[in-house]
Amino acid sequence: MDTNKLLSKYSIRSTKARQEIAKAIISLRHKHFCAEEVIERLRKKEIKVSRASAYRLVKLFSKRGVLRPVDLNKRWQMYETSFDKNHHDHLYCLNCGKIIEFENRAIENLQTKVCKEKKFKPLKHSLKILGLCRECDNA
Amino acid sequence: MDTNKLLSKYSIRSTKARQEIAKAIISLRHKHFCAEEVIERLRKKEIKVSRASAYRLVKLFSKRGVLRPVDLNKRWQMYETSFDKNHHDHLYCLNCGKIIEFENRAIENLQTKVCKEKKFKPLKHSLKILGLCRECDNA
DNA sequence: ATAATTGTTGAGACTGAGTCTCAACAAAGT
DNA sequence: ACTTTGTTGAGACTCAGTCTCAACAATTAT
Numbered sequence: 407m408d409t410n411k412l413l414s415k416y417s418i419r420s421t422k423a424r425q426e427i428a429k430a431i432i433s434l435r436h437k438h439f440c441a442e443e444v445i446e447r448l449r450k451k452e453i454k455v456s457r458a459s460a461y462r463l464v465k466l467f468s469k470r471g472v473l474r475p476v477d478l479n480k481r482w483q484m485y486e487t488s489f490d491k492n493h494h495d496h497l498y499c500l501n502c503g504k505i506i507e508f509e510n511r512a513i514e515n516l517q518t519k520v521c522k523e524k525k526f527k528p529l530k531h532s533l534k535i536l537g538l539c540r541e542c543d544n545a
Numbered sequence: 546m547d548t549n550k551l552l553s554k555y556s557i558r559s560t561k562a563r564q565e566i567a568k569a570i571i572s573l574r575h576k577h578f579c580a581e582e583v584i585e586r587l588r589k590k591e592i593k594v595s596r597a598s599a600y601r602l603v604k605l606f607s608k609r610g611v612l613r614p615v616d617l618n619k620r621w622q623m624y625e626t627s628f629d630k631n632h633h634d635h636l637y638c639l640n641c642g643k644i645i646e647f648e649n650r651a652i653e654n655l656q657t658k659v660c661k662e663k664k665f666k667p668l669k670h671s672l673k674i675l676g677l678c679r680e681c682d683n684a
Numbered sequence: 685a686t687a688a689t690t691g692t693t694g695a696g697a698c699t700g701a702g703t704c705t706c707a708a709c710a711a712a713g714t
Numbered sequence: 715a716c717t718t719t720g721t722t723g724a725g726a727c728t729c730a731g732t733c734t735c736a737a738c739a740a741t742t743a744t
Contacts, residue, residue: 419711421721442701456723461702477616482701497665506663513655517674520652524645525679526636533672535656540664558740560692581730595694600731621730 407432407489416470418463423455427463431473431487438505440482477532478505495533501542546571546628555609557602562594566602570612570626577644579621616671617644634672640681 409428413420430447437443441464448455464485467473473485478498495513497506513533521528548567552559569586576582580603587594603624606612612624617637634652636645652672660667 419720421710423722440701454723456725458703458724459722462721465702477619480616480622483619497660497663497667499665500668506665508659508663510655510659513652513659516649516652516655517672520647520649521636521674521676524636524647526638526645526674527677527682528636528674529639529676531672531674533656533670535660535665535667535670537660537665537667537669539666543666558691560739562693579730593694595696597695597732598693601692604731 412472416467416472418466418470423459424463426453426455427460430460431464431467435487435490438476438478438484438486440479440484442482477534495535497535497537497539499539499542500536501538501545504539504542506539551611555606555611557605557609562598563602565592565594566599569599570603570606574626574629577615577617577623577625579618579623581621616673634674636674636676636678638678638681639675640677640684643678643681645678 409425409432410420412428412432413424418424426448427444430444430451430453431439433447434443441461444464445455445457445460448460464473468475468485471488474488476484476486476496478484478496492509494507494509497508499505517528517531520526548564548571549559551567551571552563557563565587566583569583569590569592570578572586573582580600583603584594584596584599587599603612607614607624610627613627615623615625615635617623617635631648633646633648636647638644656667656670659665
């Protein structure tokens with residue numbers, strides 16, 4: 407994954423700092439992560455980029471749709487990458503923190519129906535089910 | 546609504562401070578509100594109760610199920626009272642902040658089905674649809 | 685009742701994720 | 715080259731929420 411292409415695709419001026427931050431974000435693409443984790447990743451690689459710049463790019467990516475904010479933690483704003491991932495919702499294990507993703511067209515269709523009834527124009531939604539994953543429920 | 550009954554029902558030791566905080570919370574029962582709004586309410590009535598105590602009772606009520614935390618604002622933890630209100634989900638207008646509540650058994654049933662497939666034991670969930678209410682969409 | 689125990693209070697210090705400032709700098713446009 | 719516009723970094727700042735701890739109030743045991 408080419409950081410420069412990613413930046414130019416979204417009309418984000420390419421700079422040394424942004425390339426490094428983007429690289430860190432790409433390396434976290436299979437997780438849910440927060441801005442501090444991006445910073446931590448850079449720190450571990452001994453790449454000097456300021457906190458502010460990391461927060462700035464994460465927020466910019468979020469605005470441009472490269473990242474999707476996900477409310478999985480009330481303390482930190484978590485994100486997931488949107489490339490190579492369709493919209494989905496989350497099951498969150500209260501015991502071990504595991505996150506299971508799922509897609510369900512039928513639920514989405516019913517949401518659309520509810521919105522029609524309420525004369526509401528849906529733009530996005532988040533469905534989060536909290537509970538226990540199989541392992542934690544059996545333990 | 547009797548604050549003392551509310552407290553004793555949930556085995557919460559009744560004190561002067563708690564009665565006042567509970568009264569403030571009850572007066573906000575038809576809104577979504579955060580701890581600071583409870584404090585503001587007390588301040589306006591010139592009732593002296595410390596911030597810490599208000600936060601403490603709100604959290605205790607939340608743990609005991611008197612209040613339900615609702616993620617409607619990323620800055621403040623919002624709550625709604627659970628007495629005289631069944632479980633429901635929310636439509637949230639991004640423009641004016643209006644909140645429309647709705648209940649839909651069919652959606653909940655599908656959620657249960659998804660959990661079964663994923664061997665996940667659901668305990669609670671939150672579904673939030675963000676968009677534009679009728680007035681804001683037409684404006 | 686009285687004493688011992690346990691829970692609650694308030695004022696303010698503290699925490700920490702996230703934002704803001706602003707002068708120095710770098711990229712793009714002319 | 716020169717001007718304009720956007721970006722950077724270091725650290726100060728914000729502010730919802732938590733913690734501290736000694737004084738106090740409610741409950742339980744004696």
